[in-house]
Amino acid sequence: MKKWTNKGDKPTRHGFGEGVLEAAKINSSVVGLGVDITGSVSMNFFADAFPERFYSMGVAEQNAVGVASGLALSGKTPVFSTYGVFSALRDADQVRISICYNNVHVVVGGAHAGISVGPDGATHQALEDIAVMRTLPHMKVISPCDAYQAKEATIYAINELDGPVYVRFGREKVPNFMDENYPFEFGKAQVLTEGSDITFFSTGHMTWEALQASEILKNENIGARVVNIHTIKPIDKAAIIKAASETRAVLTVEEHQINGGFGSAVAEVLAENQPTWLKRIGMPDTFGESGQPRELMEKYGLVGANIAQKAREILSRLK
Amino acid sequence: MVTFSKIEQLKSVATEIRVNTLKSLAEAGSGHTGGSLGLADIFTALYFYVLNHDPKNPKWEDRDRLVLSIGHVAPVFYATLAEAGYFDKSELMTLRKLGSRLQGHPGREHGLPGIELSAGSLGQGLSVAVGMALAAKADKKQHRIFCVNGDGELQEGSVWEAIMSAGHYQLDNLISIVDRNRVQIDGPTSEVMGLEPLKEKFESFGWEVMECEGNNMEHILRTFALATKTLAKPTVILAETTMGKGVAEIEGDYRWHGKPPKKDQLESFINQVKNAAS
Ligand SMILES: [Mg+2]
Numbered sequence: 001m002k003k004w005t006n007k008g009d010k011p012t013r014h015g016f017g018e019g020v021l022e023a024a025k026i027n028s029s030v031v032g033l034g035v036d037i038t039g040s041v042s043m044n045f046f047a048d049a050f051p052e053r054f055y056s057m058g059v060a061e062q063n064a065v066g067v068a069s070g071l072a073l074s075g076k077t078p079v080f081s082t083y084g085v086f087s088a089l090r091d092a093d094q095v096r097i098s099i100c101y102n103n104v105h106v107v108v109g110g111a112h113a114g115i116s117v118g119p120d121g122a123t124h125q126a127l128e129d130i131a132v133m134r135t136l137p138h139m140k141v142i143s144p145c146d147a148y149q150a151k152e153a154t155i156y157a158i159n160e161l162d163g164p165v166y167v168r169f170g171r172e173k174v175p176n177f178m179d180e181n182y183p184f185e186f187g188k189a190q191v192l193t194e195g196s197d198i199t200f201f202s203t204g205h206m207t208w209e210a211l212q213a214s215e216i217l218k219n220e221n222i223g224a225r226v227v228n229i230h231t232i233k234p235i236d237k238a239a240i241i242k243a244a245s246e247t248r249a250v251l252t253v254e255e256h257q258i259n260g261g262f263g264s265a266v267a268e269v270l271a272e273n274q275p276t277w278l279k280r281i282g283m284p285d286t287f288g289e290s291g292q293p294r295e296l297m298e299k300y301g302l303v304g305a306n307i308a309q310k311a312r313e314i315l316s317r318l319k
Numbered sequence: 320m321v322t323f324s325k326i327e328q329l330k331s332v333a334t335e336i337r338v339n340t341l342k343s344l345a346e347a348g349s350g351h352t353g354g355s356l357g358l359a360d361i362f363t364a365l366y367f368y369v370l371n372h373d374p375k376n377p378k379w380e381d382r383d384r385l386v387l388s389i390g391h392v393a394p395v396f397y398a399t400l401a402e403a404g405y406f407d408k409s410e411l412m413t414l415r416k417l418g419s420r421l422q423g424h425p426g427r428e429h430g431l432p433g434i435e436l437s438a439g440s441l442g443q444g445l446s447v448a449v450g451m452a453l454a455a456k457a458d459k460k461q462h463r464i465f466c467v468n469g470d471g472e473l474q475e476g477s478v479w480e481a482i483m484s485a486g487h488y489q490l491d492n493l494i495s496i497v498d499r500n501r502v503q504i505d506g507p508t509s510e511v512m513g514l515e516p517l518k519e520k521f522e523s524f525g526w527e528v529m530e531c532e533g534n535n536m537e538h539i540l541r542t543f544a545l546a547t548k549t550l551a552k553p554t555v556i557l558a559e560t561t562m563g564k565g566v567a568e569i570e571g572d573y574r575w576h577g578k579p580p581k582k583d584q585l586e587s588f589i590n591q592v593k594n595a596a597s
Binding site (some may be wrong): 055062063073137181 | 386426427428435436438439440442443445446447448449450451452453454455457458476477481482483484485488496545
């Protein structure tokens with residue numbers, strides 16, 4: 001089995017920004033909307049290259065969503081990106097009605113996903129966005145695992161998909177480990193390591209941590225299968241059922257509230273199709289706080305060692 | 320110059336639209352009568368005089384766009400679209416019923432031709448209209464974007480974000496019509512949440528402001544003619560309308576915002592509309 005290595009740290013937001021730029025180079029209908037944090041969400045790559053196709057909307061996220069809808073209804077392909085706390089929560093009603101109910105092709109970026117945002121603290125750490133976005137009809141939800149995948153997924157979301165799409169990404173530099181042998185296929189889960197004891201279903205930055213956990217457990221003769229789920233909606237039911245049926249237990253790992261998010265989506269699939277021992281790792285119904293990203297990840301049990309420990313616990317109970 | 324006979328013809332169209340609005344509401348058994356009747360003259364002017372549109376080709380690329388932000392006045396919108404030929408008038412009687420293309424608030428996915436935007440959650444339509452106006456500018460198109468807003472709706476903060484952005488981008492291809500009937504569900508707007516000085520508010524956001532007697536056809540047409548001449552800024556028409564216009568016994572009564580005529584009231588209401596027109 002492939003050994004996954006970090007090719008160098010890079011923020012997923014840069015992957016998103018590069019993806020928007022690449023998509024716009026080959027698709028002249030792409031337009032961008034910024035709400036004063038254009039550089040922070042890496043929309044500046046696009047804005048600098050195509051200033052005439054970029055609309056500055058000021059600190060007014062609700063209006064920006066409606067404007068994006070109007071641009072889409074007029075044949076443009078708008079990319080609207082801001083922090084996930086705004087694009088999914090402040091704008092929930094606008095996204096629901098002006099984008100989803102109208103089923104227009106708008107790519108909504110959700111930046112600063114998860115606790116790894118760090119020192120900015122709870123107000124800026126998007127921890128409920130998956131839960132909101134995945135319940136909206138027509139909305140598709142993508143959560144890439146590294147900068148490489150973020151770029152691929154963003155290009156695909158803009159130029160290949162139709163209707164509303166939410167692309168989630170983070171702030172911090174994280175390991176970049178994907179490559180051309182594992183291309184982004186929308187709606188398809190990716191098995192990154194094989195194992196028959198336990199499955200880690202992971203999304204976003206947590207996939208790297210799940211890989212670290214599987215390495216730790218390998219030394220203890222525990223086989224952990226890591227399945228990266230970059231498309232949370234529509235979710236790859238077949239892959240989830242298959243992995244769950246071939247291992248003894250399941251852990252879901254996300255940088256998000258455990259309620260209503262990615263782990264809940266996996267649990268829904270398994271409860272209805274393949275009842276399985278399952279634990280969810282994520283934020284336990286609590287707000288985040290300030291701190292260094294790594295400190296916070298450790299405090300809330302989101303690093304590889306924590307995941308490995310949870311796996312030992314659940315497996316020991318099954319003995 | 321609009322001729323006398325054209326104005327008379329438009330008035331009779333407005334009467335027909337009011338009658339069909341009332342019929343569909345009575346049949347539906349729920350829906351918004353007050354604002355629908357108040358806007359019948361504006362909608363008539365838009366679809367029978369102002370808008371550059373083609374009911375037989377609703378997706379025509381160069382059409383003027385009418386964005387209905389206050390989706391709850393769907394009954395008069397539908398009656399107008401049917402009168403203009405977008406679909407058969409008999410379909411008006413399916414309003415709000417299961418399986419109907421005439422949803423309680425307009426929904427594009429149900430397939431009714433002529434709907435530019437699914438809307439009904441207040442405070443969103445003007446933003447979409449701004450996006451359409453920006454796209455038209457980017458593509459060097461000559462068509463205009465019209466947006467129908469309510470006065471109570473202006474209490475939504477997001478509308479002022481949209482107003483700010485339209486001023487910023489100097490969107491002279493955008494015209495908002497505010498249904499200034501001075502009432503909303505809970506009562507007079509001045510009591511629920513005061514809006515004045517409204518003219519000055521819009522002006523300070525970079526808009527051209529026109530005031531208009533919103534139930535006076537001649538005045539409506541004259542105002543639209545002026546509004547389409549504004550350069551380098553968006554225009555708002557503050558249309559002073561009367562809620563329930565045409566049915567004497569409910570005119571100006573905010574309690575008629577959100578209820579339909581009962582079936583046994585329908586004949587009397589229609590007669591009042593016809594008498595008001597003659
Ligand atoms: Mg009103």
